[in-house]
Amino acid sequence: MPLDLTLIIVLSLPLLGFAVNGIFGKMLSKKLVGSIATIAVFTSFILATTLFVRLDGTQIVKLFNIVDHDNFKINASFQIDALSVWMSLIITGIGSLIHLFSIGYMSNDEGYYKFFSYLNLFIFSMLILVLGSNYFVLFFGWEGVGLCSYLLISFHYNDKHKGVANSLAGRKAFIMNRIGDGGLLLGLFMLLGQFNSLEYLEIGQSLAANTHLGSGAMVFIALCLFIAATGKSAQIPLFTWLPDAMAGPTPVSALIHAATMVTAGIYLLVRSNFLFELAPSIKDLVLYIGLATTLLSAFIALRQNDIKKILAYSTVSQLGLMFVALGFGAYSVALFHVTTHAFFKALLFLGSGSVIHGMHEEQDIRKMGGLAKLMPITHFTFLIGTMAISGIPLFSGFFSKDEIMAQALHHNIWAYSILVVAVSLTAIYMFRLYFLTFHGNFRGGENLKSKVHESGLSMTLPLAILAILSVFGGILNLPGLFFKGSAHWFDNYLSQGTFGLEHIHNVHLDFNAAIQLMIFASTVALGILVWAYFVYFKKGNLAKSDLELSSWEKLSASKLYFDEAYNYLLVNPLIKLSDFTGKILDIKILRNGVYAIADGVLNTANLSRRWQSGFLSSYLFWMIFGLILFIAFYILKISI
């Protein structure tokens, strides 16, 4: 099969699934709907694998021309290179697992077919995003995933208790994403203005050929792209939508808000590496924002009690970590963490989904406990996920985090120390979550306990696969000290096959430093594991109710008051402004101003009507008065 045909099929299969499920889904049985959706994505995955195997440099597939401007052409064209193929592997691979999981998870839902068609649409948009060969196509996907995210977050808009909250969460996500989109749009305008092209390759090549292009413009472009990335990838200041986005069904959280869509920001920055290399100040900004995000969100996660909220903040924190790597210019490292993070975060979310499913929609970890015995497979896979994200040695998260730490240590010791704190916090809240959920006594009441059950095969199978990936994902990019020859496979793969990354080489620490770093990291992670074991397992230290929290805990539980601050600083002024313009400016001043003109005419008319009193003598008087005026005017005219 030729390359372009393969690509088109990869793209169109999810779209086909969307169309079939969307139009005929209502008539088909649930099993069939789920299978169609899953098979569509899975076939895409297989074909993407063939693309991966046959990958040979960068190839462009042009479909059709969208806009034919005097100065530039914008094509619907797609780019096959290491980066895009790798991303599409993650998307379709994880995507098909999550589809499989959803068959079981959503089995009781009314909008079953709608859910699957939205999921397929999402996969399609995400593929457009990563496969596009220019920023315009990327923007199509970019907004498309935002749209799907909105649809899926507010999926349960009819829920009796949380319907309104769900739809509001969706709206918040969409609006915050839109702010980022606005940034991306501005960046695109600037790019078009500077290069008369939006193709990655053309921009990159003209930059390489012509390095003295205005650096101010580069800074502006990079800043705009970064704003877009903060919106999509939930970084400070636009991160508050992601925890709220957990209102969507759990597979959605796993697919969109952990594994794929939120990494679009990372993808954008990696893709635009050549731009960021020319704007060092923005790179520093990326670093600082990443550091702040990873630390603050890890802190917030410490005292959250909703199982999905904890994972959401953890996602934000991990994304921050990736941005730190980007800030150091270590693009492949960031992408490596994207990959492992996709594995273990999808696993954790699906695990939490399994828990929630088993617990009959209960998400508060204060009401769980002792689930290890009731849900053994879920428990085991969740444990693996926890160990992976906490950086327990030899799990995938360990390697990817270690790479980032190594970058930090090399560049900036302060950044490194902050990262150590953030990573330690990650381990703490993850083990807190794990122990509170799966160990100790069941706290949800006997009634619920009897109903708790292990999930079916369609749900546990993806868990198992993801667990295996989480354990062994690190092999992709083993550091030099294990296998001399095949070390840094992923680094090499990516930097050889992606434009702009050829010249950027990640720093690799020397043997001693690397091993010291690893030992330190392992010690910290294991130490926290042991500490958490004692605190939460042995002592049975439970999550406190909201009233008993100490001051820092309160700060963490209330999410550092970000939402309140935004409400106070942005939302309320906007509402006030809207009220002001709507009620005062528009009605009082403008509308009444128009009325005032009309009234003025009316009043003048009334006044002059009164003048026409009907009394002849007054008419006569005015007549003579006018006569006098006329003659006086005549006199003046003569005499002047």
Add this chain to the structure above:
Amino acid sequence: MILILLPLIFSIIAWIAPSSTMRLIGLIASACSLVASIISVSFFNPTEHVLFDLGVQLVRFSMDSLGYIMVILTNAVFFLVFLSNYYNQIIGHRRFTALAFLMQFGLLGVFTVNTILGFYLFWELTLIPIFMILYWFGSFENSRVLMKFFLYTLFGSLAMLVSVIGLMQITHQQTYDALLAADLSTIGNAGIWLMGGFLLAFAVKIPLFPFHTWQAQTYTKAPIAGTMLLSAIMLKMALFGLLKWVLPIFDGIATDFWRWPIITLSLIGIIYGAVIAIRHQNLKTIFAYASLSHLGLITAGLMLQNSQTNEFAVVQIVNHSIVAIGLFMAAGIIEQRLKTTNINELGGIAKVAPRFAFWFAVLTFISLSVPFTSGFIGEFFLIKAIFDVHVFSGILACTTLVLGAIYMLRAYQAPMFGPTKNEKFLDLRWSEIAVFALLSLAAIYFGLAPKCITDFVAHSLIQTTH
């Protein structure tokens, strides 16, 4: 030529025909004009410039590709209005059908006439039917709002009449081509004033920021078919006039003088409309202000006088018609079934009417101009054009993305989601689904292949911009 006269004939037929057949007559007649225009466009070469000389000196017609786009748009809008209101009371009235066709005749005249005085005549001709429609079928409690609309537009038109006369006096020309060729640079500041007269008329019609106060109230009180006609096609006359007549003719001192004031007003309107829409309670009012916001962008783009930008402005004009019909139709469906469009009194419709919820959502996203829809292409290149000229203005224009998302999602979610307040809600009828589907298809088609519009109008636009 027959194309232009068709609606007039239908209008007369509608006066005579028995009222029981009125629905069908309206639908079939409007479909006829649409089909006729599509057939004739397939024989049309976009580079051509056909002239119809009737021997009457003051009124002469011509057809170019821009005119064709507008003619098809007009016919399509009327067809969709008739189709979407097929089950409404209003369509059954002889007066409505006849007046609507009369208005269509006026609109077609505006879009095809080749003399400046004819332009004014047809411009005014459209005002009378819509006024009568609003007067007979609207729910204006006091006539003040309606009078405001009427006087406002009439006042603007008078300013235009003064300018038309002035222009004819100064140049001694009245056909489009002769006016284009006429050298207005010699008259200096008089050109600025003449253009100001036109701009005032257009600013009222579009409407631009301080002249918009008739809009929201009129839209809210008008019958839904009237609102559709007003926003989907009547406002386009002003944009068309700007694009085809005023800007090319006054190109030079006058356009340089007015460019930034008008763009500033448009930008204010963009943000102003969006900000007001965020908090308004009435669905129709929200859409009216949204329309203010959208049209501001088109106006600003047109004022840049760049032929490429103009192409996308035409795309956006088409898109705005799609959005306006769709959204006001959704509001109309709610109003017709529940007798209210106040979003505080609505809720949970999605549960009762899933099909309506779906199509309304599609239209909402089209109006949010997400990619794959025509709105995206139009907005993208219009904002880009503004951005290229003035970075800060471009950034301001970009805020519509965010503000638009805020008010549109609110307008969609409040009635559709949440606790069900209205249990009885008849889901969509076939005619309504057909309209929604046609609109969505058109939006997506133009979103993926805007070339079919841009290339088609390119020739006549190159002619209009030097």
Add this chain to the structure above:
Amino acid sequence: MSLQIISIILGSLTLASALLVVFSKHPVRSVIYLVVTFFFITSMYIMMNAQFLAIVNMIVYAGAIMVLFLFVLMLLNLNKEAEPVTTKGSQLAAFIAGGSLFLVLITALKDTLTLGQTYRAHNDQIGLVKQLGNLLFTKYLVAFEITSILFIAAMVGAILLAKREKQIIE
């Protein structure tokens, strides 16, 4: 010189009787004073040797029109009815207006007035019947004939107005 004194006396008498017309309370007296005023005006015409106009004025105004006025007054039997008094304010306004009208007219004609003190008449035969008759029946013949139509119209109008009012009332 004596003529001048006579004319000054006549002029003052004209003005005095005119003031009496305006200020006498009784309408009948007003009419009488008006007749007197017309007499004086006629005498001034004679002073200026405008004989034809003097005669016509005498016959038409002092004779016909004034008799008409008197008849109407008698017909309506208004001679005893007290006329309503106008307010002081409007009277004051009227006087101011009249006074300023006077002043303004004086100002307007001031050049003529100063010049007129030494101005002499070219031809004092102009107002004779023969002269005017010539003019009237040659140059202004058509206009003269048309006045007859005017009179017929006035007559018809007067009769109609005075006769048909009964149908108009109800």
Add this chain to the structure above:
Amino acid sequence: MQVASNIGSSLDFYLFVSIALFAIGAIGAMTRKNMIVLLMCIELMLNAVNLMLVTFSTFYGNGDAQIFVFFTMVVAAAEATVGLSIIIMAYRNLKSIDIDMYNQLKN
């Protein structure tokens, strides 16, 4: 002061008298409420104008103005006839000739 032998007085005197007559007539028209008196005041003003015309005609030596005065008198006669008959009719309608009672023009 030299004065024309048979004219009596100088131009300025006659003009002064006619202007004064006109002003008096105007004052009367404004102050009096009786319609008949009003009509008489108007006659007074007409005569003032006539006087002025005759004056100028005599001093200028042109007979046309006197013809004009003649026509004015004709019209004044017609006007008086019609005006008085209107007054009669109005009196029959309202039983009053007070000018302020006739304010129907207002509406």
